[in-house]
Amino acid sequence: MKAMKEIWAEALKTLRNEVTAVSYDLWITTLEPFDLVDNVLYLTTTSETAKARVLKLHEGQILQALLLADPEIKNFQVFDPTERERYLNAKTEKMAQLQEQAPIYRFEPKYSFDTFVVGNSNKYVYAACRGVAENPFTKINPLFIYGGVGLGKTHLLHAIGNYLNQTRPELKVLYVTCNKFVNDYIECMASKDTIAAISSFRSKYSSVDVLMVDDIQFIANKTGTQEEFFHTFNDMFQNNKQIIITSDRPPKEIATLEDRLVSRFSMGIMQDIQSPDYETRFAILQKKAQQENFEVDEEVINHLAEVCDTNVREMEGILSKIIFYAQLAGKSRATMEEVKEALKDVPDTTRQDITADRILDQVCKYFSLTKDSLVGKKKNKEVVEPRQIAMYLICELLDLPLTSIGQLFGGRDHTTVIHAREKITNEIRENKRIKVMVDDIKNIIERK
Ligand code: ADP
Ligand code: MG
Numbered sequence: 452m453k454a455m456k457e458i459w460a461e462a463l464k465t466l467r468n469e470v471t472a473v474s475y476d477l478w479i480t481t482l483e484p485f486d487l488v489d490n491v492l493y494l495t496t497t498s499e500t501a502k503a504r505v506l507k508l509h510e511g512q513i514l515q516a517l518l519l520a521d522p523e524i525k526n527f528q529v530f531d532p533t534e535r536e537r538y539l540n541a542k543t544e545k546m547a548q549l550q551e552q553a554p555i556y557r558f559e560p561k562y563s564f565d566t567f568v569v570g571n572s573n574k575y576v577y578a579a580c581r582g583v584a585e586n587p588f589t590k591i592n593p594l595f596i597y598g599g600v601g602l603g604k605t606h607l608l609h610a611i612g613n614y615l616n617q618t619r620p621e622l623k624v625l626y627v628t629c630n631k632f633v634n635d636y637i638e639c640m641a642s643k644d645t646i647a648a649i650s651s652f653r654s655k656y657s658s659v660d661v662l663m664v665d666d667i668q669f670i671a672n673k674t675g676t677q678e679e680f681f682h683t684f685n686d687m688f689q690n691n692k693q694i695i696i697t698s699d700r701p702p703k704e705i706a707t708l709e710d711r712l713v714s715r716f717s718m719g720i721m722q723d724i725q726s727p728d729y730e731t732r733f734a735i736l737q738k739k740a741q742q743e744n745f746e747v748d749e750e751v752i753n754h755l756a757e758v759c760d761t762n763v764r765e766m767e768g769i770l771s772k773i774i775f776y777a778q779l780a781g782k783s784r785a786t787m788e789e790v791k792e793a794l795k796d797v798p799d800t801t802r803q804d805i806t807a808d809r810i811l812d813q814v815c816k817y818f819s820l821t822k823d824s825l826v827g828k829k830k831n832k833e834v835v836e837p838r839q840i841a842m843y844l845i846c847e848l849l850d851l852p853l854t855s856i857g858q859l860f861g862g863r864d865h866t867t868v869i870h871a872r873e874k875i876t877n878e879i880r881e882n883k884r885i886k887v888m889v890d891d892i893k894n895i896i897e898r899k
Contacts, residue, residue: 455487461520490525562609570731584614593694598724601764604697732756746784843875
């Protein structure tokens with residue numbers, strides 16, 4: 452099917468030869484296509500009279516000309532300006548209704564409050580989420596949840612979504628990852644009609660009752676998106692909508708997050724989620740085994756709960772693998788045998804491959820310094836701080852005698868190392884900039 456403008460342009464060519472020059476100029480040229488739906492072309496003209504004349508004199512010729520231009524055309528309609536406006540308004544309304552009816556986000560049914568194991572590490576965050584789910588739009592707004600990866604943040608957002616969909620089906624609940632928000636926004640900015648794109652972007656968010664943004668830390672460094680998010684946030688907040696945000700760290704530690712966003716996020720409830728303790732890990736594993744409907748020896752659960760002590764997602768992955776191996780071997784229950792097999796190809800995240808050289812390299816890279824200057828004698832601020840951070844990190848991550856660490860830095864005394872370690876330890880507590888830098892470097896070093 453061709454585009455309406457093209458079809459009409461071709462039809463005009465035919466009509467020019469078919470009708471008298473006077474009629475062509477007087478009536479045909481007043482017609483303009485404005486919509487094409489189900490092979491019906493909608494034309495508008497200048498007045499009621501023009502419409503009447505055109506149809507009376509040329510209806511048959513116009514249809515013929517259109518068919519010649521595009522054989523798929525079924526019919527055409529001529530509207531005067533009032534009719535055209537009515538038609539377009541009705542269409543906009545219908546689209547809005549359709550949008551309203553559409554389910555906004557399909558939450559994962561398996562991530563519910565029932566499947567979430569509550570322990571000391573997450574009881575407060577659980578209570579806050581439960582509170583929002585049972586009584587949205589009240590004091591817990593915005594709710595800001597932060598904590599490391601794989602600790603259940605996304606699970607809790609889905610739990611709130613599932614709960615609200617069941618108990619308050621009239622509410623529109625939207626879940627977006629921060630990356631989706633960023634990409635949508637970038638797409639708007641790149642579109643030909645930026646103003647229209649942004650306005651439809653905004654109306655999408657303003658029609659939502661509950662907005663969840665997962666992993667907001669990815670908004671760091673994206674100034675334009677931060678600006679847009681700030682407006683979305685304020686709009687929603689002023690209209691008493693519910694907002695829930697997650698992040699891998701508190702707002703203050705998201706480098707380059709604008710202060711006004713930091714302070715907006717801090718207006719409601721801020722709740723952290725910690726790594727689960729042994730008992731909670733044990734209970735989570737038991738629950739997952741139940742969900743997978745497979746018997747797992749208690750010894751296995753105990754072992755996993757002992758060795759996987761930070762990330763629930765990783766722990767779950769290993770359990771699934773163990774169950775898979777047991778099934779593969781035709782067994783009806785998983786035992787320690789499978790544990791050995793499953794743990795074999797888990798990447799070793801212990802620190803044995805971290806060396807002093809690697810730490811020095813990363814610090815140099817991070818601050819764009821040469822190794823000579825990092826370990827050298829210069830005392831200007833540009834090298835002293837990185838040097839102290841490097842000493843701190845080596846103390847933190849490696850089990851080396853202080854004198855050996857001093858050796859690495861051009862034979863410095865062990866008291867210099869102690870001083871650096873204490874200084875940076877304090878700075879991390881008091882100075883956000885230092886904390887962010889140290890965390891960043893540590894992350895790079897610990898990542899393989
Ligand atoms: P995050 O978003 O914090 O990175 P997720 O919500 O994706 O973490 O959780 C990772 C996995 O761990 C999910 O499969 C989730 O169901 C599970 N999980 C985390 N915490 C718990 C918990 N307390 N109880 C049950 N499952 C949990
Ligand atoms: Mg997540």
